Amino acid sequence: xxxxxxxLVLFAGFATAAEPVTIRFPKDPHVLxxxxxxxxxxxxxxxxxxxxxxxxxxxxxxxxxxxKVLFLPDGTYRLTKSLVVTNALGPWVYGETRDGxxxxxxxxxxxxxxxxxxxxxxxxxxxxxxxxxxFRNFTIDAGKNPDTDxxxxxxxxxxxxxxxxxxxxxKVGINSGFLDQNGPCLVxxxxxxxxETGVLSQWNWGQTLSRVTVKNCRKNGLVTSxxxxxxxxxxxxxxxxxxxxxxxxxWSWWGGVLSLHGATITGDFPKEExxxxxxxxxxxxxxxxxxxxxxxxxxxxxxxRGDGEVKEYASADANSLFDGATxxxxxxxxxxxxxxxWELGPKKWVCVNDFGAIPGDNKDDTAAIQAAFDAAAEAGAxxxxxxxxxxxxxxxxxxxxxxxxxxxVRFVLGLGFARVLKGKVxxxxxxxxxxxxxxxxxxxxxxxxxxxVENRSAKNALVVESCGVKIVGTGTGKIFATDVSGLxxxxxxxxxxxxxxxxxxxxxxxxxxxxAGADLWVLGLKSEGKGVRVATSAGGxxxxxxxxxxxxxxxxxxxxxxxxxxxxGLSVLGLREITFAGDVYAVKVREKRGGETxxxxxxxxxxxxxxAMYSTPPAK
Numbered sequence: 295x296x297x298x299x300x301x302l303v304l305f306a307g308f309a310t311a312a313e314p315v316t317i318r319f320p321k322d323p324h325v326l327x328x329x330x331x332x333x334x335x336x337x338x339x340x341x342x343x344x345x346x347x348x349x350x351x352x353x354x355x356x357x358x359x360x361x362k363v364l365f366l367p368d369g370t371y372r373l374t375k376s377l378v379v380t381n382a383l384g385p386w387v388y389g390e391t392r393d394g395x396x397x398x399x400x401x402x403x404x405x406x407x408x409x410x411x412x413x414x415x416x417x418x419x420x421x422x423x424x425x426x427x428x429f430r431n432f433t434i435d436a437g438k439n440p441d442t443d444x445x446x447x448x449x450x451x452x453x454x455x456x457x458x459x460x461x462x463x464x465k466v467g468i469n470s471g472f473l474d475q476n477g478p479c480l481v482x483x484x485x486x487x488x489x490e491t492g493v494l495s496q497w498n499w500g501q502t503l504s505r506v507t508v509k510n511c512r513k514n515g516l517v518t519s520x521x522x523x524x525x526x527x528x529x530x531x532x533x534x535x536x537x538x539x540x541x542x543x544x545w546s547w548w549g550g551v552l553s554l555h556g557a558t559i560t561g562d563f564p565k566e567e568x569x570x571x572x573x574x575x576x577x578x579x580x581x582x583x584x585x586x587x588x589x590x591x592x593x594x595x596x597x598x599r600g601d602g603e604v605k606e607y608a609s610a611d612a613n614s615l616f617d618g619a620t621x622x623x624x625x626x627x628x629x630x631x632x633x634x635x636w637e638l639g640p641k642k643w644v645c646v647n648d649f650g651a652i653p654g655d656n657k658d659d660t661a662a663i664q665a666a667f668d669a670a671a672e673a674g675a676x677x678x679x680x681x682x683x684x685x686x687x688x689x690x691x692x693x694x695x696x697x698x699x700x701x702x703v704r705f706v707l708g709l710g711f712a713r714v715l716k717g718k719v720x721x722x723x724x725x726x727x728x729x730x731x732x733x734x735x736x737x738x739x740x741x742x743x744x745x746x747v748e749n750r751s752a753k754n755a756l757v758v759e760s761c762g763v764k765i766v767g768t769g770t771g772k773i774f775a776t777d778v779s780g781l782x783x784x785x786x787x788x789x790x791x792x793x794x795x796x797x798x799x800x801x802x803x804x805x806x807x808x809x810a811g812a813d814l815w816v817l818g819l820k821s822e823g824k825g826v827r828v829a830t831s832a833g834g835x836x837x838x839x840x841x842x843x844x845x846x847x848x849x850x851x852x853x854x855x856x857x858x859x860x861x862x863g864l865s866v867l868g869l870r871e872i873t874f875a876g877d878v879y880a881v882k883v884r885e886k887r888g889g890e891t892x893x894x895x896x897x898x899x900x901x902x903x904x905x906a907m908y909s910t911p912p913a914k
Contacts, residue, residue: 314391314392314393315391315392315457315636316390316636316638317365317388317390317391317636318365318390318636319363319388320640320643321640322643322645322681323362323681324360324361324362324681324682324709324710325362325363325365325709326349326352326353326363326365327365328345328346328349328364328367328371329369332345332346332348333345334349334369335369336368336369336370336371336395337369337370338369338372338398339372340372341372341373341374342371343373343374343375343377346366346371346373346377347377347378349364350364350378350379350384350385351380351381353384353385353387353710354379354381354383354384355381355383355684355685355710355711356380356381358685359684359689360681360683360684360685361383361384361385361386361682361683361684361710361711362682362709362710363386363387363682364385364386364388365388365390366387366388366389366390367390367395368389368391368395369394369395369396370396370398371395371397371398372398372400373397373398373399373400373409374399374400374403376406376407376409376410376411377409377410377411378410378411378412379411379412379413379414379424380414382423382425383425383426383684383711383740384426384427384428384710384711385428386426386428386682386708386709387432389430389431390431392431392433393433395431395432396432396434396435397409397432397433397435398435398437399436399442400437401437401438401439402437402438402439403442407442407443407446407472408436408442408443408444408446408469409434409436409443409444409462410434410445410446410447411445411446411448412424412427412429412445412447412449412453413446413448413473415473416472416473417473418473420473420474420475421475422450422475422476422499423450424449424450425449425450425451425452425453425740426449426453426711426738427447427448427449427453427454427455428453428736428760429445429455429456429458430454430456430457430458431456431457431458432458432459433458433460434459434460434462435461435462436460436461436462436464436489437462437463438463439462439463439464440465441465442464442465443465443466443468443469444460444461444462444464444466444486444489445458445460445467445468445469446469446470446472447470447479447481448470448473448476448479449476449477449479450475450476450477450478450479450499451762451779451797451799452479452738452760452761452762452777452778452779452795452797453479453777454479454480454481454482454759454776454795455468455479455480455481455482455484456480456481456482456483457482457484458484458485459485460484460486460487460489461486462487462488463488463489464488464489464490465489465491466489466490466491466492466493466494467486467487467488467489467508467511468481468494469494470493470494470495470496470498470501471494471496471497471498471517471519475497475498475499476497476499477499477501477521477820477842478498478500478502478795478818478820479501479502479777480501480502480776480795480818481493481501481502481503481504481506482502482504482506482776482777482794483505484506484507485506485507485508485509486506486507486509487509487510488510489512490511490512490513490514491513491515492508492509492511492515492530492533493506493508493515493516493517494517494518495523496517496518496519496520496540496550497519497520497521498521498522499820499822499844500521500523500797500818500819500820500840500842501518501521501522501523501524502523502524502525502794502795502818502840503516503523503524503525503526503528504525504527504776504794504795505526505527505630506525506528506529507528507529507530507531508529508530508531508536509530509531510532510533511533512534513534513535514533514535514538515530515533515535515536516530516537517538517540518539518540518550518551518573519540519542519548519549519550520542520548520550521550521551521842522551522552522553522840522841522842522868522869523550523551523553523840524553524795524817524819524839524868525552525553525554526555526794526817526839527555527556527557527558528557528558528559529557529558529559530557530558530559530560530561530568531559532560532562534563534566535566536559536568536569536585537552537554537557537559537568537569537570538570538572539551539552539570539571539572539574539575541573541593546573546593546904547870547872547904549572549573549574549904550572550573550574551573551574551840551842551868551869551870552573552574552575552577552868553577553817553839553840554569554575554576554577554578554580555578555579555628555817555839556578556579556580557569557577557579557581557582558581558582559580559581559582559583559585559588560582560583561584561585562584563584563585564584564585564586565586566585566586567585567586567589567590568582568588568589568601569582569588569589569590570590571589571592571593571609572592572593573593573609573904574593574609574610574868574870574904574905574906575589575591575607575608575609575868575906576607576608576623576839576868576906576907577589577604577606578607578623578867579605579606580604580607581602581603582602582603582604583602585601586601587600587601588600588601588602588603588604589607593609594609597609606622606623606625608621608867608906608907609906610905610906610907611907612906612907612908612909613905613908613909614908614909614910615883615885615893615894616885616892616910621909622909623839623865623867623907623909624835624836624863624865624909624911626813626835626837627790627813628792628815629792630792631759631774631776631792632731632755632757634704634705634731634757635704637676637677637705642673642675642676643675643677643678644666644669644670644673644677644678645666645679645680646662646678646680647681648666649663649666649669650662650665651680651691653681653689653691654683654685654688656688656692657692658692658693658694659691659692659693660693660694660695660696660697660717661695663691663693664695664697664698666678667697667698667699667700668700670701670702670703671700671701671702671703672701674702675702675703676702676703676705676729677703677706677707678703678705678706678707679706679707679708679709680707680714680737681712682708682709682710682711683710683712683713684710689713690713690714690715690739691712691713691714691715692714693714693715693716693717693719694718694720695717695718695719695720695721696719696721696722696723697721697722697723698722698723698728699722699723699724699728699729699732700728701727701728702729703728703729704729704731704732704733705732705733705735706733706734706737707735707736708735708736708737709736710736711736711738711740712736712737712738713737713739713740713742714738714739714745714763715739715742715745716742716743716745716746716764720743720745721747721748721766722734722746722748723748724747724748724749724751724754724756725750725751725769726750726751726752726753728751728754729754730753730754730755731755731756731757732754732755732756733757733758734747734756734757734758734759734761735759735760736761737761737762737763738761738762738763738779739762739763740762744762744780744781746763746765746766747761747763747764747765747766748767749766749767749768749769749771749772749773750768750769750771751769751770751771752769753771754771755771755772755773755774756771756772756774757773757776758773758774758775758778759776759777759778760776760777760778761777761778761779762778762779762780763778763780764780764781764782764783765778765780765781765782765783765791766782766783766784767782767784767785767786767791768786769786770786770789771789772789772790772791772792773792774793775792775793775794775796776793776794777794778793778795779796779797781798781806782796782798782806782808782814783807784808784809784810784811784812784814784834785808785810786810786811787810787811787812787832787833787834788812789811789812789813790813791809791812791813791814791815792817793815793816793817793818793819794818795817795818796816796818796819796820797820797821798819799821799822799823800823801823801824801825802823802825802826802827802854803825803826803854804826804829804858805826805827805828805829805858806826806827808829808831809828809829809830809831809835809862810831810834811832811833811834812834812835813834814830814837816836816838816841817839817840818839818840819840819841819842820841820842820844821841821842821843822844822845822846823845823846824845824846824847824849824852825852826854826855826856826858827856827857828857828864829857829859830858830859830860830862830863830864831859831861831862832860832862833861833863833912833913834862834863834912835862835864835912836862836863836864836865837864837865838864838865838867838869839867839868840867840868841866841868841869841870842870843869843870843872844872844873845871845872845873845875845876845878845879846873846875846876847873847874847875847876847877848873848876848877848878848880849877850877852880853881853893854881855879855881855882855883855884855893855895856881856883857882857884857908858883858884859884859885859886859910861886861887861888861913862912863912863913864883864885864908864909864910865907865908866905866907866908866909867906867907867909868907869904869905869908870902870903871902871903871904872902873902878896878901878902878903879895880895880896881893881895882894882895882896883895883908887913894908
C-alpha cells in the first residue's frame with residue numbers, strides 16, 4: 295500500500311469534507327453578475343481585474359446608498375493586480391462552485407503582495423473598523439509569484455472566508471498577520487496548497503479556523519503569535535513545521551494562544567515537531583504521523599508528547615476554585631452546522647421589499663415582512679431575501695413585532711448589508727411549524743438594537759451565520775451560530791448550541807451570553823466591554839475553546855467577573871485577556887455552589903493573563 299494511501303486509511307473518518315456546493319441567484323437589482331452585469335469574461339485570457347474590482351466596490355455600496363451581492367459564475371478570471379476592499383463594510387461575494395470559479399493572477403507580476411486584500415492599507419496605521427468581509431465558494435490562484443500571498447484577509451467583529459481554495463507558490467496562503475487590530479473573523483472549510491506558510495495569524499483580536507486544510511507548504515502550516523486562535527479539525531499534510539505558537543518578543547503576554555480541537559498532521563519529517571508551543575496551548579484529539587514529537591512546549595518544561603495521538607494537552611496546570619474540579623475540559627459533544635441546500639429554482643425566492651418593506655423610512659416593517667414569509671410558505675418557496683441597505687442613518691428595516699418562519703422557508707438571506715433593528719418586540723421565530731432547519735445569513739443590527747432570532751421548536755434546528763443579532767433559545771431544538779456578533783440568551787434546559795466565532799460586546803451585569811441549563815460549545819470567543827461576559831447557571835455546561843477578552847478598562851471596585859457560574863459547569867480552554875485603558879478584570883471567575891461563593895482573580899494593576907485551562911464540572 296502506498297504511504298499516502300496508508301495515511302489516508304489510518305486517519306479516515308477524522309474530519310468529513312464539506313460537500314461541493316453550487317450557488318446561483320435569481321435576477322434581482324441587488325445581485326451583480328460578474329459576467330452579465332460587469333462585463334467580466336472568465337475565459338482565462340481577458341484581463342478581468344477592472345470588472346471584478348468594480349463589482350467589489352459596488353457590493354460594498356461605494357458611490358451608492360445600497361449594498362449588493364457580487365456573484366461570480368464559473369470561469370477563470372485573469373487578474374494582473376490585487377483586488378482590494380476599500381470600504382468599511384462588505385463585500386458579499388459568492389462563487390458558483392469552488393473549483394469552477396478561479397481568480398488567477400498572471401505569473402511573474404511585479405509588486406503584487408496578494409491576489410485579494412481585504413484592507414485598503416498594506417502597512418499601519420489602521421483601526422479595528424473593517425466589517426463584514428464575506429467571501430464564499432471559489433479558488434484563488436496566486437500563480438508562479440514567489441513574493442505574493444494568496445489572500446491578505448482582514449475583518450473585524452464579523453467576517454468569513456468560507457469554502458475557498460488558495461493555491462500558489464508565494465509567501466503565505468491566508469495572511470491574517472500583515473496588519474494589527476485584525477479580527478475576530480472566521481476561516482472555514484478552506485484549503486491552502488503550496489506557499490511557504492499556509493496560514494499566518496498574528497497581532498489579531500482573535501481568529502477562528504474551522505475545518506481548514508493545509509497541504510505541501512515549504513516551511514510552516516499554521517503560525518500564530520500575539521493572538522488567540524481557536525481551531526477545529528485542522529489538517530496539515532506534507533509540511534515540515536505544521537503548527538507553531540510563537541512569542542514575538544521578550545514580553546510573554548504577547549505570546550500566541552492556541553486552542554486546538556482536533557487535528558490530523560501527517561508527513562515524513564522525523565526530526566521535526568508537529569505542534570511547537572512557545573506561548574499558551576490547549577490541544578485535544580491531535581493525531582500525528584511522521585514527526586519526532588506530537589507536541590512540544592518550550593515555554594513550559596517537561597510537557598512534551600511523543601509522535602502519535604494526544605487525547606488532551608495543556609501547557610500549564612488547570613485553574614479551578616472548588617474541590618473536585620478536574621484537569622480536563624468538559625469535552626462536550628460537537629456537531630457541525632447542518633447543510634442547508636442552496637435553492638437553484640429562481641421561482642422559489644421571495645423578497646420582502648416586494649411586499650412593502652422599506653429600509654430607512656423609520657416605519658414598522660413587521661406586516662410586510664410577515665406577508666413575504668407567509669406568501670413564500672403558501673407557494674412552497676424556500677428563500678426569503680432582504681435587499682441590502684447602505685448610506686447614512688437611518689438605513690434599516692424596523693421590526694416592532696414578531697415574524698414567524700413557517701412551512702417551506704428554510705433560508706433567510708440578506709442581499710448585501712441587510713440591517714434590521716429591533717423595535718418594540720423585534721423577533722424572528724422558528725418553531726415546530728418551521729422547516730426542519732432554518733438558516734439566517736447577512737442580517738445585522740450594526741450598532742443598533744439587535745433583532746432577536748428565537749428557536750422555540752422542540753425539534754427543528756436554527757442556523758445563524760454572518761449576522762449581528764440576539765440569539766434566543768426557548769425550545770430544545772439545536773442552535774448553530776457561525777460568525778455571529780451579538781448576544782445570546784439560552785433559557786431552556788437541555789438545549790444544545792454550537793458557536794464558531796462568536797463576538798458579544800457591551801456592558802452587562804448578568805451576562806452578554808446567558809446559559810441557563812443548556813450545553814453551550816463555543817469555538818472562538820472575542821468579547822469587548824465591561825461586566826459579565828458569559829453567565830452559566832441551572833446545571834448548564836459552557837465550554838469555550840479560544841477566548842479573547844479585550845477589556846475597556848475596569849474601574850476600581852468593579853467586582854463583576856468575566857465568567858459567572860452558578861451551580862453549573864465551565865471550561866475555558868485557551869484564554870488571553872488584555873486592556874489598554876486601565877485595569878484588567880479584578881475578578882476573572884465567580885462561582886456559586888450550594889450557597890457558597892468563591893472568586894478567582896488578581897490584585898488591581900496586575901498584568902494581562904493567559905490561561906491554558908480553567909475547568910470546573912457541573913454541580914451535582
